[in-house]
Amino acid sequence: MKTAEIANRYLDFFRSKDHEIVPSASLVSDDPSIMFTIAGMVPFIPYLTGVVPAPYKAAADLQKCIRTNDIEEVGKTARHGTFFQMMGNWSFGDYFKEGAISYAWELLTSSEADGGLGFDEKDLWVTVYEDDDEAEQLWRSVAGLPANRIQRLGREDNYWTTGQPGPAGPCSEIYFDRGPKYGQDGGPAVDDNRFLEIWNLVFMQYAIDNVRGKTEFDIVGELPQKNIDTGMGLERVAFLKQGVENMYETDQVRPVLDRAVELSGRTYGKNHEDDVRFRVIADHVRSSLMLLSDGVTPSNEGRGYILRRLMRRTVRSMRLLGVEEATFPELFAASRDAMKAGYPELETDWQRLSSYAFAEEETFLRTLTAGSTILDTAVEKTKTAGSDKLAGDQAFLLHDTYGFPIDLTLEIAEEAGLGVDRDGFDSLMKAQRERAKEDARSRKRQIADLSVYREFRGAGETSFLGYDALQTETRVLGLIVDGVPADRATAGQVAEVILPETTLYAESGGQVADKGAIVGNGFELDVLDVQRPVPGLISHTVTVHSGEVAVGDAATTIVDGENRRRAQAAHSATHLVHAALRDTLGSGATQAGSLNRAGYMRFDFAWGQALSAETKTEIEEIANNAISDNLEVSTRIMSLDDAKAAGAMALFGEKYGETVRMVDIGGPWSRELCGGTHVGRSSEIGLISLTGESSVGASNRRVEALVGIDAFRELTTERRLVNELTSALKTPKDKLAERIAELSANLKRAEKQIAQFEAKELQQRVPSLAASATTVGRVQLVAESLGEIGSADDVRALVTQVRERLASEPAVVALVGVAGGRPIVAVGTTERAREAGVQAGALVKIATGVLGGGGGGKPDFAQGGGQDASKVDAALEAVRTAIEAA
Template identity: 50%
Template sequence: MESAEIARRFLTFFEARGHTVMPSASLIAEDPTLLLVNAGMAPFKPYFLGQRTPPSPRMTSAQKCVRTPDIDEVGKTTRHATFFQMLGNFSIGDYFKEQAIPFAWELLTGDRAGGGFGFPEEKLWVTVFEDDDEARDIWHTKVGVPLERIQRRGLADNYWHMGVPGPGGPCSEIYYDRGPEHGREGGPVADEDRYLEVWNLVFMQKQLGTVRSKVDFDIVGDLPNRNIDTGMGLERMAAILQGVDNIYETDTLWRVLERAAALTATSYGRDHRDDVSLRVVADHVRSGTMMVADGIRPGNEGRGYVLRRILRRSVRNLRLLGGQDAGLMHELTSVAIAAMGEQYPDLVRTADSIHAVIDAEEASFLATLRTGTTIFDTAVAAAKEQGAARLAGDQAFKLHDTYGFPIDLTLEMAAEQGLRVDEEGFRQLMAEQRERAKQDARDKKTGNLDVSVLDELLSRSGGAVEFLGYHTTEADARLVGLLAGGAAVPAAGEGTEVEAVLDRTPFYAEGGGQLADQGVIDLGNGAQIQVTDVQSPLAGLIVHRGRVTRGEAQAGDAALARIDVRRRQAISRSHTATHMVHAGFRRALGESAAQAGSENSPGRFRFDFTASGAVPLSVLRDVEDEVNDVLINDLDVRAFHTSIDEARAMGALALFGEKYGDQVRVVEVGDYSRELCGGTHVGSSGQLGLVKVLGESSIGAGVRRVEALVGIDAFRFLARENVLVAQLAEQLKVRKEELPERVSGIVARLRDAERELEKVRSQQVLAVAGSLAENAADLGGIAFVGHRAPDGTDAGDLRRLATDVRGRLAARPAVVMVAGVPKDRPVVVIAVNDAARERGLKAGALVGIAARTLGGGGGGKDDLAQGGGADAAAIGDALAAVERAVGAV
């Protein structure tokens, strides 16, 4: 039974029993306490907590999840994986244990022809929480499971929570007995390799406060309703139903693994080390594909860091398998898209965009590997010269953090050199960095507010703040909550920085690339709050941040909220222009030019999109011309709500990685542009006035950024450019249209002159080569040349001089050292001929001695190496140090 069929049967079974089928939420979690969705119930948490009204009291879903705490174990075992799918059925205050347990048994043991999974009853075991007599009795008396196949377990095994404040409760797990060939008898408490967990039924009834560990947490009260949350791991079910030994041999993962083996000319099952790498590649390629599809981009923090690590581990393990060529990730990504496409059709639709991101990250990391290897070699040489048996933790961390060098690669290469790595020091530095990143992410999302405070504000506002900003720029409201310093306060006096929550507001909260509105909130008692920022830290909650500028703001006051209309209009022009430029680029470059971010500011916007390389200037000009032609036609801009399916049917563009509900808002500019969008826009395209594209640039692997001006800002820019062109034309005594040719000619002549100067300078440097060779010192039969070149001699000339002198000394062992100060920092080059290398002299080791004397570092090959430092005054000491080292051989 294929994975897609397992998911279909699960959802169909519960749909027939009154459950609403919910689509998988994005891996990007709405919950500010989560980096990524890591459990099937995570998108349902607001319903369990009573913060939002569920679309139905009974729901079911197949949810995408990513967990990475055990990422280092992926591949080493056949149980660990980063991406997985969780099938679940959920009850919000509807049924509880007495129905959830029989539902699970019926689906698991039901005949396959009738839509069940066909498990033999005698193969199934059950665990319950240690004091949950109710669940035990239902399993035994209502379902008929023998008491000897029902086992009790404690908090560590049979109490569920998310690891953060939120819902929790006892659970009951169902296990499948794979037989004596997989382990010893005695049920799950004896052997969880033989008895494989297939389903976890959580009886969610408690609200948890502080969570210190799996077994150490505070229960602060009962949930508003008793709920059911179940989780069935799709990959684990597939392993059982497909009759394979582990999740890596199931249909979707196996297709990627098998192709990786073929591309690297390896075979699964022959060599443990190769098997580990193949499993890493299979899991990580699938995980990376799913994360990119949900709009996550490789980066150095948060979700982007998780994705970057996953993709780079894939590339690294492909190289361990012998796959040295670029493009392997492209082919494996195609396999992952095909394998998962039946369940997630959007993967196929956005394949070009997914490829653009992953291909660029692969190319970037391959370049990183080349750079990192050079830095690693230098660190190893220094360690050996000092007689150290290991690389320091801070060196390994610098390789990882600065150069993107994976720690497992550092460990392996160090072992090849006979060195160990201070892993403990490395892990400590990594832990400190992760904690900083997590705290930064938490602070950024919540504005340093406690999540429980945000929950309380959302509850006070009636479940969701009503946004009125599409139709009005001011509105009467009520100040339902006031915070100062992150804590709820009843009042705040003049000068106090506050966060204010209204029950309804015209203020647009920053989102979808659009900057937040600014303005004022006038309160009934004469007080006023100047609003400088608006955020939505939780779905449905709008927080106005600013300062009390007059009087005393009091929670509960009547309010009049007024936005800065001119600012809103300017931002709306930018937002509409972004839609139009997006449409223009897709027409020019194809669907692979998918939006990857934007910022709509007053009079200016930036638009990020996926692309494999730089966009030609001619394309930028064509897009700009096309957009401005559309502006002249003054097309109507219309916004309306419809279903997601209807929006896609009419060709509305759903932005890559965005999350959408069943009902969506569509914004269209005539027939030119049609996108799903929650932002504010102008009434017609003519209100934009003019769009001026300033240029484009790279902002990361596979992502380009276009910046542009709109309206009066665009006109002012063109006016300034016209004055500048007129001044240049006057200075060069040519007509404006002749400027490019005249400037090109001046630049060409300047470059010719620079080349001539460089040639003369190089000849002057090399002219001393003969004299240096003739006057070489004899150090125990080794010819040694130590020379300081004139300041300003570039590094290339230093290398040419060193190799030229070495060539003149080919008849005997020779070491040539040339030092200079090309700019403001000293550089040293050492060249060693074959005869000297036979005497044990190596350029890389010698240059290390010189570079350390100069206060820096360096490295290279045995015959030629280069280093540098910070102390130019120490060049004489460096020459002497190298001379002593050569003389000591």
């Protein structure tokens, strides 16, 4: 049975049981405390916790998930995958334990001919929470399960909580017996490899408090509304129904594995290490493709870093299989074809997805080449120093700075006959992880408990009236001070204000929040920010400027009209620039993000190379022509399907409901899904002036522009600058660039001549410096201050030349110069001086220690720098003393 068919059977079954079929949420989580949708229940948390009233009594879905906390286990077990799909059915105060158990048993055991999954009853076991007598009785009466196939487990295994005070409840898990080939008998309590969990039923019926740990909490009562939360892993069911050994061999994953086998020329199933690599490739390619399809792009932080890591692990695994050239065009295409039946957008959006993937692979292959060169140099230095082990900090530098995998460092070092200080590397990695964890904990501590909004959201959605008005009369529905509800807020306090309606725009879609005020009888509130903390609710963060505001007070929202007009002009300008980009570059230049505020816009788009000056001018001209054409700006509310059919552009990774707002500028020329505020006609934008274009990651570019009066002011400033230059250089405007180029060339020639004169002057100092050598201990020492110098190169050159003059002697040359106010030290030794036991590196460390700096090098030459130029003489004296004592 194909994976897509299993999913369809599941959804069809629950559709027939009057469940609302809910489309999958994005892999990019709305929850600020997590990066990805890591479980099927994540999109339903607001409904399960009661923060947002559920729009349906019962629902079912197939949810895309990404989980990377056990990425190192991928490929090693039958069930670890970074991307997976969870089938779930949900009840919000409708059916409870009996209904959930009945539905699960019917779907699992009904014959395939009748639309079921066709599992044999004798192969199914269940676990229940140790105190849940009701669940055990239902399994016996509803499913007819014998007592010996029902096992009771404790809180660790069979109790669900969020980890915080709030809803919780016992679980019942359904297991499939894979047979004696996979382990010992005795049920899931004995062997969870042979007995594989396929479905988890959570009975959310209790409220808990005083949470001290995963299993340490107090059950304080029953919930007023009991919910059902279930999850069945699609990949697990698929590999059982398809009779294969693991999820990597199912129809949605195996084609990538097979293509990797073909490209490598190796055989799957012959060698354990190779098999793990093949499975890693199959998993990571699919996960990367699905992340790309939800708008994530490779980068060095956040979600983008996770995606980049998955891609680079894939490249590394192919390299370990003997393939060093690019393989993503083959592997990603295989994954697309395997997944497109369930996710047709993978084919329709292939151009964008593939451009990111292919560019990332090319970048990393170049990184591997550069890293290999750096590593080769480090290996050579390690051997020269007489060590048999590459330093841990060097391996960490390659990993952390250059993205060079540690296992590749180990492999290359081993080929060169060296080990790697793995303890040192691991210590640095551990310290980095601890910093990252602390940073994550710090961010999480700053996130308010969203349950504080439950009561306010329960009163209904906040109505946004700002499309048609800049102020409205309303009342204070709620106040939050220091993260908890309050009945009033007084002058000087910062508070969140909840209103049933508002004209103040909440930040979203790239447009920043409105500025403005909320006023009432006896109080005035300055609006600092406007956000949507939970779906459907708008919260205003304010400072109480004067007076006292209380819950229930009448209030008026007032938008800063000038700021709004300039912000919406910038937002409309963004739409024009997007359309101009697509006109100029083609449909591949798709939006990847934007920011709009009063007078300024920036727009990120998919593109693999810098724009030429001519292209930027063309884009700017097209956008400004649209302004001068005074195009009509219109908005329509329609279904998402109708908007897509009309050709509306949607932002990848953005979450849209079934009903959307479509913004047209000039009809279909610019047509996008957008909830922001806009001008009435394009001429109200005034002017767009592109101020910059840059790279923001592999295959991503960014354009920035000033809009309206800000653009005009920038152009007048440039005009004034040009006029000043023409006047100062006595050159007409059309000859200005030529004149500046001429002056620049003259300056370079003058700088070169000055450098030659300085070099000649330095050369003339060599004889006198060599003649200043005096006997110190067993060597001839030249220890002099050079005073002000041009650069460190001057010190190095003099040390080298003076040492050559004294090459036949046991001589040391130690010179100190001051460049830019900072002392620079260089020390050179002749061969006979080194035979006498004098090392340049040791002497430099002594000198720079006196100067408040550091340095080092080889026995024959070393250099360094310091902070305190007043101690140059003391540093030279310290060198002299060290040589005397040698």
